[in-house]
Amino acid sequence: EPEVTQTPSHQVTQMGQEVILRxxxxxxxxxxxxxxxxxxxxxEFLVSFYNNEISEKSEIFDxxxxxxxxxxxxxxxxxxxxxxxxxxxYFCASRAGTRGETQYFGPGTRLLxx
Amino acid sequence: AQKITQTQPGMFVQEKExxxxxxxxxxxxxxxxxxxxxxPSSGEMIFLIYxxxxxxxxxxxxxxxxxxxxxxxxANLVIxxxxxxxxxxYFCAMRPGYSxxxxxxxxxxxxxx
Numbered sequence: 715e716p717e718v719t720q721t722p723s724h725q726v727t728q729m730g731q732e733v734i735l736r737x738x739x740x741x742x743x744x745x746x747x748x749x750x751x752x753x754x755x756x757x758e759f760l761v762s763f764y765n766n767e768i769s770e771k772s773e774i775f776d777x778x779x780x781x782x783x784x785x786x787x788x789x790x791x792x793x794x795x796x797x798x799x800x801x802x803x804y805f806c807a808s809r810a811g812t813r814g815e816t817q818y819f820g821p822g823t824r825l826l827x828x
Numbered sequence: 829a830q831k832i833t834q835t836q837p838g839m840f841v842q843e844k845e846x847x848x849x850x851x852x853x854x855x856x857x858x859x860x861x862x863x864x865x866x867x868p869s870s871g872e873m874i875f876l877i878y879x880x881x882x883x884x885x886x887x888x889x890x891x892x893x894x895x896x897x898x899x900x901x902x903a904n905l906v907i908x909x910x911x912x913x914x915x916x917x918y919f920c921a922m923r924p925g926y927s928x929x930x931x932x933x934x935x936x937x938x939x940x941x
Contacts, residue, residue, distance in 0.1 A: 747928060757919060757931040770928055791936070803871055807929075813879065815861050817929060819873035 715741045717812035718820035720806050726826045727796055735791045735823045737806030746789045748781065749801040749819075750774070759804065763789065764811075796827045830855045830924050832932035839937050842909045848895070849905040849935045851920030860924045862903040864894065867917040867934070876918075879903060910939045 719738045720797050727733050739746050748760040761771040761781055768781065780792045789808075793800055807817040831854040841847040853862065864876040879887045879894045887894040895904040903922075907914055920932040 724842070738836075749929075756933045757921075757929075759928045759930070761927050784849075805873055807873075815923070816863065816875055816878050817874060819865070821872040 717810055718806055718818055720804075720820035722823060723821065724824045724826075729798055729827055730795050733793050733796055733825065735790045735793075735804050735806075735809070735825070737791070737820055738787050739789055739808030740773065740810075740818060741787070742810065743808035743818075745769075745782075745809040745817075746783070747807040747817060748791045749805045749807065751805065751822075752799075752802045760791070793825075796825075798827050801813065801825060801827045817823050829886040830857075830922055830930045832903075832920050832922050832930055834920055834932035834935050836935045837933075839935055841939055843912060843939055843941050844902075844909050846906060846908045847910055847937065849907070849918050849920075849937065850909060851903045851905065851932060852880070853901050853903060853920075853922045855924045857924035857927075860922055862894065862896070863929065863933075864892070864903075864905045864922060865919045867919060869916070873919075880921065907937075912939050912941065915939045920933070 721736045746763040749757050751757045757793050760774045761783040762769045778794045784792050803822045805822045809817045831853045860881045862879045866874045877889045877892045880895045891908045893906045917933045917934045920928045
């Protein structure tokens with residue numbers, strides 16, 4: 715069964731460093747998302763991406779964040795200068811579009827900023 | 829504004845019993861989708877069940893069913909015949925229109941032998 719994959723599963727970085735989180739959505743899906751979940755809290759929407767551009771973003775998704783689909787399969791989230799409060803689980807999700815309602819989530823990347 | 833409320837921080841149930849996890853929502857959009865996800869201790873988000881706002885019948889997926897009461901704006905998850913592996917965090921989520929998902933705070937379910 716097709717699934718969303720994410721790498722790395724865990725990442726530890728120093729405050730101020732850049733990180734890139736990678737995702738491979740389900741191959742025929744058209745809509746892509748990033749969410750984050752701070753430890754012990756609910757899942758929060760960051761950004762959605764369709765047709766090679768951002769379709770919606772939350773207040774969390776400020777200038778420090780960017781997304782890219784560099785090729786036909788990968789979907790990346792970059793945090794330019796990480797802060798302590800960026801420590802969270804980051805989930806990528808994809809949706810088929812057209813008739814596809816459900817967003818399927820990847821296993822997540824645990825980011826720890828020291 | 830969209831809002832999802834899960835009032836039960838934690839629930840306990842014995843193996844083989846049924847359990848209902850509560851979820852209420854608020855949206856002004858006439859078209860929306862309601863979802864339940866399971867998050868085990870390993871952290872991944874597993875899709876369980878979906879209900880569309882115009883669906884006439886309650887959704888069912890194996891041991892999971894969604895008790896959708898549109899007038900009351902509730903979308904409770906019912907797990908029949910609980911298993912030890914059902915112990916996890918459960919999140920209710922809503923997608924108004926074709927927007928993104930808004931999640932509730934979750935309910936921790938513990939299934940005891």
